[in-house]
Amino acid sequence: MRDFLPQDKARRERVLAVIRERYRAHGFDEIETPVVEDYDRLHAGIGGDNEKLAFNVLKRGLDAEAIIAAADDPAALSDLGLRYDLTVPLARFYATHRAELPTVFRSLQIAPVWRAERPQKGRYRQFVQCDIDIIGDGSARAEAELMVASLDALDALGLEGGVIRVNDRRALDGMLDVFGFAAEERPGVLITIDKLDKIGIDGVAAELRERGATPAAADAFEAFGRRPTPEADLPFGEAQIRAALPEGIDDAVVAGLVALGDAVAAARGGEVPLAFDPFLVRGMGYYTGTIFELAHPSVGYSLGGGGRYDGMIGRFLGQSVPAVGFSIGFERIVDLVADGVDAASRTLVLVHDADVPVGELVAHKAALIATGARVRLERRTKNLTALLARSAADGYGEFATVSAGADTAALEFKPLA
Numbered sequence: 001m002r003d004f005l006p007q008d009k010a011r012r013e014r015v016l017a018v019i020r021e022r023y024r025a026h027g028f029d030e031i032e033t034p035v036v037e038d039y040d041r042l043h044a045g046i047g048g049d050n051e052k053l054a055f056n057v058l059k060r061g062l063d064a065e066a067i068i069a070a071a072d073d074p075a076a077l078s079d080l081g082l083r084y085d086l087t088v089p090l091a092r093f094y095a096t097h098r099a100e101l102p103t104v105f106r107s108l109q110i111a112p113v114w115r116a117e118r119p120q121k122g123r124y125r126q127f128v129q130c131d132i133d134i135i136g137d138g139s140a141r142a143e144a145e146l147m148v149a150s151l152d153a154l155d156a157l158g159l160e161g162g163v164i165r166v167n168d169r170r171a172l173d174g175m176l177d178v179f180g181f182a183a184e185e186r187p188g189v190l191i192t193i194d195k196l197d198k199i200g201i202d203g204v205a206a207e208l209r210e211r212g213a214t215p216a217a218a219d220a221f222e223a224f225g226r227r228p229t230p231e232a233d234l235p236f237g238e239a240q241i242r243a244a245l246p247e248g249i250d251d252a253v254v255a256g257l258v259a260l261g262d263a264v265a266a267a268r269g270g271e272v273p274l275a276f277d278p279f280l281v282r283g284m285g286y287y288t289g290t291i292f293e294l295a296h297p298s299v300g301y302s303l304g305g306g307g308r309y310d311g312m313i314g315r316f317l318g319q320s321v322p323a324v325g326f327s328i329g330f331e332r333i334v335d336l337v338a339d340g341v342d343a344a345s346r347t348l349v350l351v352h353d354a355d356v357p358v359g360e361l362v363a364h365k366a367a368l369i370a371t372g373a374r375v376r377l378e379r380r381t382k383n384l385t386a387l388l389a390r391s392a393a394d395g396y397g398e399f400a401t402v403s404a405g406a407d408t409a410a411l412e413f414k415p416l417a
Contacts (some may be wrong), residue, residue: 001126012128015334019130019153021108026149028108028132033089034113035082039074042081044315047088047286049243052383053115055082082114084130087309087325089285092134094323097315098241103135106145110330115223123333124299129329135313138322139342140256143290143308144263146326150294150304151273153328157337162303163273165293167280168257169307174249175278180217189213191220201225212284225279236261236274244278260290286312290324298336304328346373348413349391349399356404367408 004012024030036057043051056078061072066166070076088108094105109131117123119147132149134142147164154162172190181189201206205222209215224246231243238258245254254363257276265272269417275295282291282305291307313321348368353363361377363411376396381387400411 002124010395011337012334015157015330015337016110016128016130018156019328019330020108022153022156023130023132023149024043026106026132026145028106028149030088030108030110031093033083033086033093033109035114035413036080037089037092039078039081039090042084042088043075047084048082050115050245055083055114055116057081061402068256083229084115085113086111086129086327087133087312089314090131090133090135090314090325091323093289094321096312098317100135104134104142105136106376107131107133109133124331128330130330131325133323133325135323137324138310140260140263140290142322143260143292146306146324147260147264147274147292148267150326150328151268154294154296154303154333157333158296158413159303159333159336161297163275163295165275165277165280165295165302166257166260166290167277167282167292168252168253168290169248169282169288171245171257171278172281175224175246176217176248176251178248178399181214181221182217185211185213193279196225196274197281205312231276236272236276241276244276254392256290282307294326296326296336299332301332302329303332303336307362346371346398348373348375348386349378349388349395349396349416350375350402350411351378351384351399352402353389353404355382356402356406359400360404360406364406364408364411388416 005151020030037055043052047053047054050109056074057080058067058077059079062077067077070325090107090109094101094107112126112128114126117125119125132146135146151162151164154160173186176186176189187210189208192204192211192213195207196204197252201222204225205218208218208221216275228245231240234240234243238254240249241254243255261272261274264274280293282293286309288310289308291305293302293305296303304327305325308322310320310322321417343397346368350361350364350368365375365377376391376394378387380401391399397416398413399416400413
């Protein structure tokens with residue numbers, strides 16, 4: 001959990017403003033949910049490994065004896081917890097307010113979440129998520145809207161060239177069928193396959209065997225992973241997808257992915273910034289269909305991701321509701337965005353002597369603010385150079401010296417840089 005100095009906070013708000021504006025332009029409506037949710041909801045088995053990282057809130061009124069008696073049962077100690085993502089709160093929000101929302105609801109949430117991570121570079125215990133979700137649309141149109149909006153936001157931040165890696169959990173299941181993995185071993189198998197980018201095919205094959213996976217299936221996976229990969233040179237489309245998959249994958253799944261690519265291309269002027277990745281897993285167990293991750297050539301890690309989670313909201317409503325979401329990794333993106341300028345038309349520093357009446361100073365400031373400027377008052381110091389350097393570092397562009405009785409219109413402003 002971090003503090004942010006003024007210049008860092010200003011940078012973050014500039015990036016958030018761009019993301020918010022682009023997503024709203026694409027028809028997403030912003031909502032807000034509480035930072036806490038019921039313990040049972042956060043630990044309902046829909047949050048994957050994140051449930052283990054939840055910060056839980058101790059029940060009020062427990063005495064020492066009750067705490068000791070329930071020490072081995074977190075559910076008896078806690079009735080609330082800090083949200084670890086924005087998807088679980090959204091599912092609860094939709095179930096609560098469905099009657100007040102449109103049939104197809106396009107949600108935008110930008111807010112902090114909390115996880116009991118082991119802090120390290122790029123991993124924090126409090127961080128901001130920027131989520132867009134479409135609830136009530138089971139077609140590929142929903143995925144296409146999410147992808148086009150997210151690529152647009154990336155472009156608006158000056159990060160052109162983003163590519164979305166795409167897969168489908170049904171294609172993954174089909175591959176595991178073809179290879180011969182038993183149903184009960186698949187969750188562990190997927191965890192291992194998800195490490196392919198880090199440990200390579202040798203490491204994955206070795207770990208599968210260490211896990212005790214079906215030997216013939218592990219052999220089949222390894223042989224498939226070592227095959228030539230002609231799809232790497234093909235554009236996103238049926239030929240690439242077919243070449244990247246073994247025989248026997250459901251034609252409907254392939255057709256859905258092809259339709260998704262066609263839709264994104266139509267919105268991007270023929271460009272298809274998608275790449276099919278048959279080994280993309282995404283760790284969340286609630287995904288039921290398309291899954292995707294946002295990549296950028298400037299870095300070796302993903303800048304966001306998401307997928308279809310048609311089963312989650314039904315857990316709260318008792319009926320199936322299609323849903324798909326995309327989350328931008330704000331903490332990663334903000335470090336890549338070039339420094340911007342303050343949104344105000346002018347950023348001014350008024351340097352004054354001690355004898356200037358307070359009334360005159362605040363009047364000067366108010367008059368300049370009324371013109372759309374951002375204004376700071378600074379009392380003159382012996383080291384004026386250092387004062388001006390600090391003001392420039394804080395994002396101010398001009399300064400003027402103010403004497404008693406001065407006219408605001410007559411102030412002479414000079415550039416700080």
